Amino acid sequence: MHINDAIQFAFHALQGYRSRTYLMLLAMAIGVASVVLLTSLGEGARLYVTQQFSSLGTNLLIVLPGRSETTGGMPPVMGETPxxxxxxxxxxxxxxxxxxxxxxxxxxxxxxxxxxxxxxxxxxxxxxxxxxxxxxxxxxxxxxxxxxxxxxxxxxxxxxxxxxxxxxxxxxxxxxxxxxxxxxxxxxxxxxxxxxxxxxxxxxxxxxxxxxxxxxxxxxxxxxxxxxxxxxxxxxxxxxxxxxxxxxxxxxxDITVLSQDALLSTFDRILTALTYSLGGIAAISLLVAGIMIMNVMLVAAAQRTAEIGLLKALGAPRKQIIILFLTESACLSLLGAMLGLIFGLVGNWVLQGYFPDFPFQAPDWALWAAVGVALSTGIIFGLLPARHAANLDPVLALSGR
Amino acid sequence: MIKLEHVARTFKVGGELVHGLDDVSLDIKAGDYISIMGPSGSGKSTLLNAIGLLDKLDEGRYLLDGSDVTELSELEQARVRREKIGFVFQTFHLIPRLTAAENVALPLTLAGVDHDEREQRVNEALESLSLSNRGHHRPDQLSGGQRQRVAIARAVVTKPVVLLADEPTGNLDHASGIEVINILEDLNQRGITLLLVTHDIELGERAHRIIHMMDGKVLS
Known part of the structure; x- marks a missing residue:
């Protein structure tokens, strides 16, 4: 079976159960949009701080009174007062x-x-x-x-x-x-x-x-x-x-001298870690969407038992049934991811309108990662229902049991 | 062409063993037209499923075109089904979201036949069953007789050597049933081996040979 035929077959199946398909697309889209929006927030914070430090001027040292040190040890009993x-x-x-x-x-x-x-x-x-x-x-x-x-x-x-x-x-x-x-x-x-x-x-x-x-x-x-x-x-x-x-x-x-670069790189590290963390948190919603896809595909396999039996009677081996079901869940997650990207980018645009000084900008890696995680989640969670469908007994499946 | 040697198939129903097929031996020649008759639960469909490689045999040997297909792998059995066997079911088993043409094309799509060749063969199949103007209709837009003709077109589009029809007239009115049997007989006259499971004595007696079954055994 050609891959474009498998994709067309998957789209026919998705169109056959529209409300279920739309709900699944929405779930996946929300997951991807959250990744885009939250990482935009983290990346925006990083860019904002970078810009603010740049506006301070270049080749800058900041001298503060006092020095970071631990007090209370023996000796001296007390730290020096700066x-x-x-x-x-x-x-x-x-x-x-x-x-x-x-x-x-x-x-x-x-x-x-x-x-x-x-x-x-x-x-x-x-x-x-x-x-x-x-x-x-x-x-x-x-x-x-x-x-x-x-x-x-x-x-x-x-x-x-x-x-x-x-x-x-x-x-x-x-x-x-x-x-x-x-x-x-x-x-x-x-x-x-x-x-x-x-x-x-x-x-x-x-x-x-x-x-x-x-x-x-x-x-x-x-x-x-x-x-x-x-x-x-x-x-x-x-x-x-x-x-x-x-x-x-x-x-x-008894003074602390900070360089602008050191401060900047510290903030950069902290805010990059924050962006990754936000992306990770949002990715959990992608996992939830993946589990929903698994659930829906299991229901689909149960509802389409006779169809699976027919495909086997027409000469589709187990492997082909698995590919057909995986194509369906992959199409579902990829479409959901695309929709989520659109939601996320539109959301960024709206937020940018409300907060023009804050640079909302999703990092490129987050866009690729969101789509990649959505797709792999769909495929991984689609595997169980696909195997379930492929293992159906054709005689029982044809009788709808 | 089809040779069954002492085949047996047993099912467990409610803790009891039921003989779906009990020491069945058959020899079917290419181009035969055979009807399989018997009461419900006599093993007619089990025999058809076994010949169609949809069901595993517990005992015996099954030779198709001289090759033992009993021990073939799942993948190889699927290939044999795809290339040599056509199925016609009582409930048509058309996919409701696909058009008649797409339903007919399905076995070719699964076999990886190119789009152009597929289209040509589907058009030929639909035309031979007087369905040329129905290709773009979905099953729910067709009458029962037309649906079964679409199902027959799907069964023959791969040019199989044997056609297995399990109560093909069971869901049709008398006139449509006769029409479907005429089509199947016409296909048989063109060389396809036809095995027909039916309860209808009148239709069954039109076959060249009748196999009577009872409790999983072939009586005659």
């Missing part, structure tokens, strides 16, 4: 020959008001370097002025949303806004940018680091973003940063 990073530390880092530029970051929340309007926003204290390190874009005005890092100046740059909320259509440049008990003059407004690594840059007020420290009454900085001169010098820069701070902190190695 020292804060200060603006003087930042000044010292500026002297490294591997550092191109750096931006300290001081963060906190405070109410910002203009006339009767007030809004609680994130205050970010930094320097003029933040503009290029963080690759910010201004919609109007200018960014923080180049000045001594420890100098507090009463100027600030508003995020796009904050500016819109406080000033509406009026120009904010040159106006004075109140930040908690302090006042600062608006010298610039950021371009509309959206959320970046959990921080909504539209809802931020940026002022000089020393001003922010005065505002929050602290001497420390939250992070230091260090841009190195080249990608090749990242490791040397990292060592240099550690040595400079260690020298300033009485020989204590």
């Amino acid at each position: 020292r804060d990073l200060t603006l003087q530390d930042v000044q010292a880092l500026q002297r490294s020959r591997y550092v191109k530029q750096l931006a300290p970051i001081v963060v906190g929340a405070a109410p910002v008001s203009y006339q009767q309007l007030e809004r609680e926003v994130m205050i970010m204290g930094s320097t003029a370097s933040l503009f290029s390190v963080r690759q910010l874009i201004l919609s109007r005005g200018q960014f923080l002025p180049e000045q001594e890092i420890t100098r507090a100046a009463p100027v600030c740059v508003l995020g796009y949303t904050l500016n819109k909320e406080l000033f509406g259509s009026l120009s904010s440049l040159g106006k004075w806004v109140r930040v908690s008990e302090y006042r600062c003059r608006v010298i610039g407004v950021l371009e509309e940018e959206g959320v970046s690594l959990g921080m909504d840059m539209g809802e931020v007020l940026i002022m000089p680091a020393a001003s922010a420290q005065a505002l929050f009454n602290i001497n420390s900085v939250f992070r230091v973003l260090v841009e190195t001169r080249s990608q090749d010098e990242m490791e040397k820069a990292r060592q240099d940063v550690i040595e400079i701070i260690s020298a300033r902190h009485d020989g204590e190695d």
Whole structure:
């Protein structure tokens, strides 16, 4: 029997029991669509994080106060308390020959008001370097002025949303806004940018680091973003940063230096594992669909007993009956998989419409794997009913028993 | 052409052994027209199934065209059925979702015959049974007599040497039954060996030879 004849015979059989066929196609389609959608979600998360890190700039080291270590052992009984990073530390880092530029970051929340309007926003204290390190874009005005890092100046740059909320259509440049008990003059407004690594840059007020420290009454900085001169010098820069701070902190190695690449590859690993896990979970629904196919094909074999008897009388050996039934379940699962792919891709498109910033994109391997698993599930679970049909006694089968 | 030597087939029914065939020996020549008659449970259909290689024999030998087919493998027996034997059943056994032409083509499809040759042979078979204009109809769009003619076309499309008809008129009215028997006799006159199981004495007596059966034995 030619394979195209077997496929045609299978399609005739599937058309003969339409409602059952449609239900099976739906079950398989839901399984494949879940694989596509869930892996899109995982892959989307991975791409989103990658994009967010790329927007931070290149050749970037992130210096954090404190160091991961286990405490409570003997000796010492207690772990060392890490020292804060200060603006003087930042000044010292500026002297490294591997550092191109750096931006300290001081963060906190405070109410910002203009006339009767007030809004609680994130205050970010930094320097003029933040503009290029963080690759910010201004919609109007200018960014923080180049000045001594420890100098507090009463100027600030508003995020796009904050500016819109406080000033509406009026120009904010040159106006004075109140930040908690302090006042600062608006010298610039950021371009509309959206959320970046959990921080909504539209809802931020940026002022000089020393001003922010005065505002929050602290001497420390939250992070230091260090841009190195080249990608090749990242490791040397990292060592240099550690040595400079260690020298300033009485020989204590009490900072953590993360490279953007290291962070990115860690997130990449975690989110790739997440994508695989989501794909695996969704694949369970394919197994369920496979079991349903087995059930339906067993019922089909029972309902078509006389037909199987006839096929044997007409000269079909066991092997041919098995092939016919397997072709039927393979067609069912392949069609269901195709339908599921369409459902999944349309679902992606719809979700993309609702969440335009999040890149919903099913990885290629997931599309192939979903179809492959659907097909092999159909064939594997179709084997039992096919063997059952092939083993029927032709005389009994012809009599419908 | 068909030679049965002391064949036996036993079934277990409700814990008791029943002789479907009991020491049956037969010699059927090519081109014979034989009717097999007897009461229900006498072994008529069992004999037909054994000759059609649908049922296994417990004892004895079965020679078809001089070859012992008793011990052939399942695959080889299927090939013999496909190439040499045609079946006509009381209940037609047409596949309802296929058209008349597709039903007739089924044995050729299973045998892997190419599409063009298949189409030609199906058209010839339908034409010889005056069904040319019914090829695209499904079984439920045909009368009982037409369905049985489609079933006969399916049985002869492979050009078998022997045609086994098990109560082919059992589900038909008298006129359609006569028509079907006339067709089968016509096929026999063209050289096909015909074995007909029937309860109808009038139809049975039209055969060249009658085999009477009782309790799995051939009486005459």
